[in-house]
Amino acid sequence: MKHFKFDDENIPFHDGESVAAALLRAGKWRFRETRKTKEDRSLFCGIGHCFDCIVVVNGEINQRACLLEADEKLSIRKQLGVN
Amino acid sequence: MGAGPAGLAAARILSEHSVSVDVFDQYPRAGGQYWRHAKNEPFPAESFKTTLTSSRLNWLFECSIWQIESEKSGHTIYAIQNGRTIERTYDALLIATGAIERPLPIPGWTLPGVMTAGALQSLIKGQGLIPGERIVVAGSGPFLFPVIESLQKSIQQSSSSNPSSDIRIVGIFEARKLSRWLLNSVGLLLNPEKVIDAMRFLINLKREKLRVTTGRVITSIKDTNSKNVKRISVMPLKGEKVSNNPTGQELDCDVIAISYGFTPDLTIPSILKLKTVNKEDDEIVMVDSNQRSSKLGVWAAGEITGIGGHEIAIREGEIAALDILGKGGSLTSAIRKIDRWRKQIFATGLARVYKVSKRWFEWNADDVVVCRCEEVSRDEIINSFRELGADSVRTSKLFTRAGMGMCQGRLCHRNVQDIARVFGSESTKISRPIGGAVTLGELSD
Numbered sequence: 031m032k033h034f035k036f037d038d039e040n041i042p043f044h045d046g047e048s049v050a051a052a053l054l055r056a057g058k059w060r061f062r063e064t065r066k067t068k069e070d071r072s073l074f075c076g077i078g079h080c081f082d083c084i085v086v087v088n089g090e091i092n093q094r095a096c097l098l099e100a101d102e103k104l105s106i107r108k109q110l111g112v113n
Numbered sequence: 114m115g116a117g118p119a120g121l122a123a124a125r126i127l128s129e130h131s132v133s134v135d136v137f138d139q140y141p142r143a144g145g146q147y148w149r150h151a152k153n154e155p156f157p158a159e160s161f162k163t164t165l166t167s168s169r170l171n172w173l174f175e176c177s178i179w180q181i182e183s184e185k186s187g188h189t190i191y192a193i194q195n196g197r198t199i200e201r202t203y204d205a206l207l208i209a210t211g212a213i214e215r216p217l218p219i220p221g222w223t224l225p226g227v228m229t230a231g232a233l234q235s236l237i238k239g240q241g242l243i244p245g246e247r248i249v250v251a252g253s254g255p256f257l258f259p260v261i262e263s264l265q266k267s268i269q270q271s272s273s274s275n276p277s278s279d280i281r282i283v284g285i286f287e288a289r290k291l292s293r294w295l296l297n298s299v300g301l302l303l304n305p306e307k308v309i310d311a312m313r314f315l316i317n318l319k320r321e322k323l324r325v326t327t328g329r330v331i332t333s334i335k336d337t338n339s340k341n342v343k344r345i346s347v348m349p350l351k352g353e354k355v356s357n358n359p360t361g362q363e364l365d366c367d368v369i370a371i372s373y374g375f376t377p378d379l380t381i382p383s384i385l386k387l388k389t390v391n392k393e394d395d396e397i398v399m400v401d402s403n404q405r406s407s408k409l410g411v412w413a414a415g416e417i418t419g420i421g422g423h424e425i426a427i428r429e430g431e432i433a434a435l436d437i438l439g440k441g442g443s444l445t446s447a448i449r450k451i452d453r454w455r456k457q458i459f460a461t462g463l464a465r466v467y468k469v470s471k472r473w474f475e476w477n478a479d480d481v482v483v484c485r486c487e488e489v490s491r492d493e494i495i496n497s498f499r500e501l502g503a504d505s506v507r508t509s510k511l512f513t514r515a516g517m518g519m520c521q522g523r524l525c526h527r528n529v530q531d532i533a534r535v536f537g538s539e540s541t542k543i544s545r546p547i548g549g550a551v552t553l554g555e556l557s558d
């Protein structure tokens with residue numbers, strides 16, 4: 031099975047699966063921490079509307095995990111506040 | 114704009130004539146919300162398969178429209194695809210950009226594992242994933258039915274392929290009582306097939322020993338110490354108020370799917386400054402019988418002209434396409450208009466049956482986060498009206514930042530609107546000059 035990186039772990043994924051679905055399948059529910067209260071957030075709307083699922087992808091912040099197709103070239107980080 | 118049921122139905126008719134058509138959608142494939150499917154799955158609607166391969170249609174997927182300029186010479190769309198801006202001018206536009214789901218704020222609704230019913234549906238239908246083991250579906254409205262159906266179906270599949278899997282729906286809570294269906298008697302008489310659908314659904318539920326508890330709402334969601342398990346409190350709703358009689362109940366679960374229906378996504382219509390009207394408390398794009406909007410050369414179809422489901426969306430898309438082709442007065446169009454009328458009566462009735470109380474924000478005692486992006490609470494928003502002199506969603510936003518975050522109010526606008534209607538004024542029109550997240554680099558292109 032193919033994998034992408036999430037922080038220091040390898041997350042397996044199916045072909046065509048979204049990053050968010052692969053993370054949830056692997057039991058990773060905490061995608062980011064909010065700016066103000068440092069609360070954990072995760073997938074909420076699942077279709078790109080709410081921006082709650084944002085992660086840092088290959089250094090780029092604010093990427094929606096629910097819209098992004100999983101790929102071996104991705105190195106993903108939990109987004110803490112704004113970066 | 115939009116390759117959901119409305120946009121596709123229009124594209125199907127247009128592809129049968131010699132006009133040149135571009136179809137934009139921000140998702141990687143066609144289908145919109147209703148025909149959502151996984152990448153390697155065939156398109157779910159047989160009758161649209163030839164449309165998808167038609168050489169007359171030019172598909173622009175993963176292409177987000179963020180700006181439109183209208184001039185005499187035509188309407189220019191600006192969209193972003195793979196980080197590059199696309200700029201094209203057209204003589205006719207059809208907006209079919211659909212709706213946004215509407216969850217209501219509940220204390221604890223920001224915890225991981227709480228999601229919209231649409232999110233659960235998209236994980237099941239689009240990703241083949243049931244994200245938990247003890248699932249609660251709650252809220253109000255007819256959308257809960259298809260979500261429960263797909264959930265049941267995929268639970269059955271997962272237990273037949275893996276007998277040790279133990280995934281269960283532990284609660285279904287609908288805020289409104291069944292007796293309110295009397296408000297839709299005319300709609301039901303005109304659409305008898307809907308009665309059969311409902312019976313089929315209830316029989317299915319019974320077979321699985323599930324039941325919908327009506328007249329109940331979740332009033333709090335709390336994290337337990339155990340991994341990902343949450344404890345919810347469910348209370349009876351009497352009229353528009355939460356009551357203590359009979360007493361409520363508590364329940365443990367790991368996934369909670371919430372939906373209180375949909376609200377039209379007015380992002381693109383507001384860029385074009387299209388006229389809107391109020392329908393059962395929702396702002397919808399105003400159209401005439403041929404789906405023409407208030408702006409010349411711009412048509413609108415599907416959920417943005419009123420929440421009604423995929424069948425109405427298809428009819429509206431077809432009626433718009435026929436009018437774009439100059440056949441708005443044809444018999445083909447007239448037949449579709451009659452069908453649209455019959456279905457709209459049902460949809461309007463449904464909207465009445467499941468109307469969300471404007472005073473939902475009094476259902477829980479705790480101070481709840483309303484704007485998830487900027488973490489703004491109910492009390493801060495109410496305070497902006499009571500103490501700071503806010504009188505509309507917009508001025509409240511300036512005081513509190515509710516609606517200024519990454520989602521640009523998509524999730525909270527409708528809910529803040531209700532608070533504004535109680536404490537402020539009705540002038541709550543959305544005005545948003547840019548239709549999505551754009552980087553400065555993309556802008557400078």
Ligand SMILES: Cc1cc2nc3c(=O)[nH]c(=O)nc-3n(C[C@H](O)[C@H](O)[C@H](O)COP(=O)(O)OP(=O)(O)OC[C@H]3O[C@@H](n4cnc5c(N)ncnc54)[C@H](O)[C@@H]3O)c2cc1C
Nearest residue numbers: 115117118119138139145146147178210211231415416423
């Ligand atoms: C989350 C969700 C789940 C739903 N699930 C169901 C279901 O399972 N069963 C059911 O009967 N109904 C469901 N509905 C109701 C649904 O709205 C209708 O049944 C039907 O899909 C409406 O068709 P439409 O063509 O009006 O809009 P949609 O199907 O929503 O299509 C709109 C399309 O426009 C695109 N779009 C929007 N803005 C832009 C932009 N700026 N740039 C480019 N493209 C854009 C979207 O990507 C989308 O594909 C759901 C609605 C939502 C919001």
Ligand code: FES
Nearest residue numbers: 074076078081096
């Ligand atoms: S979950 Fe809402 S944008 Fe990804």
